[in-house]
Amino acid sequence: MTAVQVIIRDVVYILCFILSMQAMQALNYEKLLKKGHVRQAQVLYFLLVMALAWLSGSFVLTFLNF
Secondary structure (H helix, E strand, O other), X not given: OOHXXXXXXXXXXXXXXXXXXXXXXXXXXXXXXXXXOHHHHHHXXXXXXXXXXXXXXXXXXXXXXX
């Protein structure tokens, strides 16, 4: 893998992470969480954003044949 491919891959994953954060902010997930469990909710939010970013980034890179 060349340096250019690594840079493109990293940029795609970072963009997907940013887009995933924007998309997750549109959801009202407070009804699903217990009150007083703020730290656990933040960890869950971060893990969901990471999973969504990885899935969408992998899709884009596979689609572009990288």
